[in-house]
Amino acid sequence: MQNIIVEVGQTRIQTQNATLARQVLEASAGLQPHPLAELTSITIEGGFLTPPAIGEFWKGQGGIYAGLMRGEGNQLDYHLVVAVGDQVEVEEITWGGAGQAELRACSDRDGRANTLALVESEHSHPAAEWAATREVDGHRDFYLPARRELRLCWVNVPELFVDAWYWSSTQSSPSYAWVQGFAGGFQITDHKDFETRARAVRRVLTTSTL
Numbered sequence: 001m002q003n004i005i006v007e008v009g010q011t012r013i014q015t016q017n018a019t020l021a022r023q024v025l026e027a028s029a030g031l032q033p034h035p036l037a038e039l040t041s042i043t044i045e046g047g048f049l050t051p052p053a054i055g056e057f058w059k060g061q062g063g064i065y066a067g068l069m070r071g072e073g074n075q076l077d078y079h080l081v082v083a084v085g086d087q088v089e090v091e092e093i094t095w096g097g098a099g100q101a102e103l104r105a106c107s108d109r110d111g112r113a114n115t116l117a118l119v120e121s122e123h124s125h126p127a128a129e130w131a132a133t134r135e136v137d138g139h140r141d142f143y144l145p146a147r148r149e150l151r152l153c154w155v156n157v158p159e160l161f162v163d164a165w166y167w168s169s170t171q172s173s174p175s176y177a178w179v180q181g182f183a184g185g186f187q188i189t190d191h192k193d194f195e196t197r198a199r200a201v202r203r204v205l206t207t208s209t210l
Helices: 018-028 111-120 126-132 147-156
Strands: 004-008 011-015 039-044 063-069 078-083 089-093 165-173 176-181 187-191 196-199 201-205
Touching: 063 147, 063 201, 078 147, 089 126, 111 126, 111 165, 126 165, 126 196, 147 165, 147 176, 147 187, 165 187
Parallel strands: 165 196
Antiparallel strands: 004 011, 004 039, 063 078, 078 201, 089 196, 165 176, 176 187
8 A cells, every 4th residue: 555645844744544645635725724734745655646638537536537727826736526426416406595695605716615615604505515515435525616617627528517507616796606508618607596407526636836
């Protein structure tokens, strides 16, 4: 079994527990409400965590590899994975919270942050809450993608989606949120009480930069 070495600031952790290593990475990159510190390096002894070709199943990562996303601000770039398996897509679900301004769920790129904000809101947001409860290959860090993450999916892996509208986690206004169309590739805003499709995604961090 491979040893995973994670260095965060002056702290160095060596473990064979991939879940522990992932939690440290996610926290250090700001993917949890209370980030630890700035990530300095990660090494997997005996090899590197290398994604497959775009559109292929990524063994052990819960889905199909959709491509590389640029991290926002000082966050790391990351690989986007579209969930596959049972109950990873829902046909009819609302965004929820119509009339309520969710100011922490307006990111065009960071669906993880949007989803956390919606799940923690005092108002109900069915699509985000559904996505956050998905589990595939032991991973429970799925979320509702932001509009730019859905755009990447339309460009790289449209075959994973039906020709319909899919909710993003990106709010447009108190009563509207962004949806991605997989028939023509358009993005529009739709009323939060409208029922449409949703698909869960997750991310795998990388130390590469664009």
